[in-house]
Amino acid sequence: MRVSLKDVAARAGVSIKTVSNVVNNYQHVTPAMRERVQQAIDELGYRPNLTARHLRQGRTGIIALALPELGNPYFAELAAAVIDAAALHDYIVLLDHTGGRREQEVLVSQGFRARVIDGLILSPIELEAEDLRERTENVPLVLLGERHYDLPYDHIAVDNVAAARTAVRHLIDLGRREVAFIGARRGHSQPAHLRLQGWREELLSAGLSVDDGLIATTEGWGHADGAAAMTRILETGRRPDAVFAYNDPIAIGAMRVLSERGMRVPEDVAVVGFDDVVEGHFGTVTLTSVSPDKEAIARMAVESVLARLSGQAPEPRRVWADYRLIARESTLGRST
Amino acid sequence: MRVSLKDVAARAGVSIKTVSNVVNNYQHVTPAMRERVQQAIDELGYRPNLTARHLRQGRTGIIALALPELGNPYFAELAAAVIDAAALHDYIVLLDHTGGRREQEVLVSQGFRARVIDGLILSPIELEAEDLRERTENVPLVLLGERHYDLPYDHIAVDNVAAARTAVRHLIDLGRREVAFIGARRGHSQPAHLRLQGWREELLSAGLSVDDGLIATTEGWGHADGAAAMTRILETGRRPDAVFAYNDPIAIGAMRVLSERGMRVPEDVAVVGFDDVVEGHFGTVTLTSVSPDKEAIARMAVESVLARLSGQAPEPRRVWADYRLIARESTLGRST
DNA sequence: AGCCGGGCTTGCAACGTTATACGTCCGCAT
DNA sequence: ATGCGGACGTATAACGTTGCAAGCCCGGCT
Structure with missing residues (x-):
């Protein structure tokens, strides 16, 4: 059976509240009393019941x-x-x-x-x-x-729009002109999400065209989704020279597909992810990423x-x- | 303020216990009563206080x-x-x-x-x-x-010894003879851990020698540890033709180093990991692994x-x- | 008509804790 | 000596819930 304040109090021959005072380091307790109670606590192995404490305190x-x-x-x-x-x-x-x-x-x-x-x-x-x-x-x-x-x-x-713009800017600065976005939400009522918005804004502000054929939606946010989306883009015959992915797993899934098809990263396609997960630091090609x-x-x-x-x-x-x-x-x- | 059984009881004009009975689906409650109480519950938005319940029930x-x-x-x-x-x-x-x-x-x-x-x-x-x-x-x-x-x-x-033996067996069946183990615990009092033991047992049972120069210890169990350990082995001049890693991140870190040094996986070095994490499914070279x-x-x-x-x-x-x-x-x- | 039993409802206590308010004791100033 | 205030200890009442046992009511049986 668990030992409670009552047991300690009985053992030490004091009131329950005094034991409570010792436990909670209440200031007005004589050293002698404190020690007596502490000893009873140690002997019985008392541990406060947090459930009860929380009930009492409302937290x-x-x-x-x-x-x-x-x-x-x-x-x-x-x-x-x-x-x-x-x-x-x-x-x-x-x-x-x-x-x-x-x-x-x-x-x-x-x-x-x-x-x-x-x-x-x-x-x-x-x-x-x-x-x-x-x-x-x-x-x-x-x-x-x-x-x-x-x-x-x-x-x-993080400011997702600004962060996405930074990522796309980086790709544009490398001279890339066909920047795909992978990882848009399929059939989402909400205005296109912020990273997509940043992608769009940065392309426009660089004087590039925004091409819906370079946007790939995904079901989820895992490697497999990125791979599937990249495959879909390539199968339309498009050959983007850069990819900005919604997150790192999607980016890594996409890179896998690029490698399978003999396209080199970054020579043929530059890739940027988002989240900077450790996994991206150790691939055969390490991944550029936005690091929150x-x-x-x-x-x-x-x-x-x-x-x-x-x-x-x-x-x-x-x-x-x-x-x-x-x-x-x-x-x-x-x-x- | 949170609403309690008491508030509901007052509202419905019944006792606290009756409300409790309704909440807990006690069987002897007339449908009429049940409905009356339920209505009060809904009106007030009552939600049981789990802390109190747990205090009472001891769970x-x-x-x-x-x-x-x-x-x-x-x-x-x-x-x-x-x-x-x-x-x-x-x-x-x-x-x-x-x-x-x-x-x-x-x-x-x-x-x-x-x-x-x-x-x-x-x-x-x-x-x-x-x-x-x-x-x-x-x-x-x-x-x-x-x-x-x-x-x-x-x-x-999982039976780590048996699983490790299966992994090593797989490498031996591919004709590999110099199988490194990466991810031993450094300075551990406990007998060498079970995966290492499996590696050793399987090598011996295949009539191969167990070579301590092919065992690399690590501090932790991450990519960086695997990379560091692989580097250390290679710097001794050893050229294993296979690696069995304590887990997948270590394996992936090791593969990264192999690739940096121009050694091909699996042609030059076959690699097996442990845990079968998703990350291993999508690298440039996907990772063979023991999947618990x-x-x-x-x-x-x-x-x-x-x-x-x-x-x-x-x-x-x-x-x-x-x-x-x-x-x-x-x-x-x-x-x- | 009276009694019994079962279905339904309720009051009370308890889970282990802390806040409040009070009582006691002591030392010190008057 | 008396009064006062502060330091210390304690009794009691909650916190919100459920188990227990008892109470009530009503229908059916004797």
């Missing part, structure tokens, strides 16, 4: 993190960063994944499984603004990632939740995290 | 999963599988990562942060048997992975925890999960 010390899929290394790395950031504040992280499915995202945002949590960090994919508008839950919610809602919630992300500052994103997300919990930060804010473009072999060639 | 519905690092896609994919398996039983998953550091693993196994959990699934790296022997926590613990303790805890893993049945591992881990929670399964058991060797280009060449 659980748990933050939920809901991501589309852990299989994507970007999200896995982000999850690790969030866990660490939360630990700094003595919070622990409950992890959920939504598969990027709207239905699941709605459930999570409504607090579905997790009536145990103090706050929620959600990285939505299909979730619509109306879903959030209907949200009745009152645990603090912080949004991550590319989607962009005009709603009173904190939102943390994951640690900063994680830190700011956790801090936003906590700020809201403590009633600070009344104004919902959009926070831009840092990013940089890291050029590697897929746009520069191998440096031997 | 939290939360399982902790402690992994070495999420950055390794194998663990990320495993985490996803565990979350899904737990969800089937209405359990949610608290995630922790230990960095594979003994100190952290001890903390976790002692229930460190998580006095909130019903059970713990731990994938240890450096943890020693003595650490577990001193364990005082009484929440069920299930161990995952390669380490192997002679202690009364459930343990779930992650879903099965996750399922069995969760079920073991739950069985122990409900007092079943008195005998701690070691369970072997399925695995298969999936041959790809890194041992077969590109099929086109």
Whole structure:
């Protein structure tokens, strides 16, 4: 049986509250008393019951993190960063994944499984603004990632349009003129997503034409999706001299197809990804990528939740995290 | 303010307990009453307070999963599988990562942060048997992975020795005779780990010599470690014709180095990894790998925890999960 | 008519903790 | 000596839920 304050109190011959005071380092406790109680605690191996503490205090010390899929290394790395950031504040992280499915995202945002949590960090994919508008839950919610809602919630992300423009600019500066975009969302009600928008804007501002034949949609965001999309473009007979992919796995899937078809990266086709996952650092051709500052994103997300919990930060804010473009072999060639 | 049973009861004009009965689908409730209460619940937007429920019931519905690092896609994919398996039983998953550091693993196994959990699934790296022997926590613990303790805890893993032998056998069958092993643990007190043991056993049983110069240790288990280790082997002047890596990231890091030095995979060096992560399916050269049945591992881990929670399964058991060797280009060449 | 039993509802206690408010004791200033 | 304030310890009441046992009501049986 678990030992409770009551048991310790009985053993030490003091009241329950005094034991509680010792446990919580309440200041008005004589050293002698403190030691007596501490000894009883040690002898019995007492450990506080957090559930009870949380019931009493109305807080659980748990933050939920809901991501589309852990299989994507970007999200896995982000999850690790969030866990660490939360630990700094003595919070622990409950992890959920939504598969990027709207239905699941709605459930999570409504607090579905997790009536145990103090706050929620959600990285939505299909979730619509109306879903959030209907949200009745009152645990603090912080949004991550590319989607962009005009709603009173904190939102943390890199400036996707600007970041995408930087990536495309890099390709144009290399002299590329036919820049494909791989990873648009199929049949999505929302205005084309921000990275696609950045691609478009940068092409236009460089005086290049925007050619829908160079946009490939994907079902998901994995290697296989990138490979399939690249294949589709090539099968139309198009021969782009550059590819900007929605993320790194898609870029790597595309590079695989290029290599299968005997097209060289970067000589024939330069490739830029997004997220800067470790995997991209070690391929036969390493991948140029936009690198969001994951640690900063994680830190700011956790801090936003906590700020809201403590009633600070009344104004919902959009926070831009840092990013940089890291050029590697897929746009520069191998440096031997 | 959150609405509680009391508020609903007041609204519906019934007792708290009756509302509780409705919420819990207690059978002796008249349809009329059920409807009346349900209406009050809906109007007020009542949601049960799980903390209170758990305090009352002594269970939290939360399982902790402690992994070495999420950055390794194998663990990320495993985490996803565990979350899904737990969800089937209405359990949610608290995630922790230990960095594979003994100190952290001890903390976790002692229930460190998580006095909130019903059970713990731990994938240890450096943890020693003595650490577990001193364990005082009484929440069920299930161990995952390669380490192997002679202690009364459930343990779930693939048969690493046999799996490693299968991988090495595959290389030998291709006619390779100089098979390097990359990813041994540096300065580890425990007998050389099981995959290394399998490598050794299979070489011996094939009548080949076991050459310590072909064993490379690593600090961690990432791409960079594999690359560094491969570099070290090559710099001794050795030219193995095959590599068996502790896991896929190490294998991929090694392949990168081979490619930098102009050695072809698989023609000059055949490579086999372990874990079958998605990344390996899409490199310029796809990676042959041992594929553990992650879903099965996750399922069995969760079920073991739950069985122990409900007092079943008195005998701690070691369970072997399925695995298969999936041959790809890194041992077969590109099929086109 | 009275009793019994089962279906339905309820009051109470308890899970383990902390906040509040109070009581006691001591030392010090008056 | 008396009064006062601060330091220290404690009793009690919550937090929101569910298990238990008891109570009520009604139909059917004796």
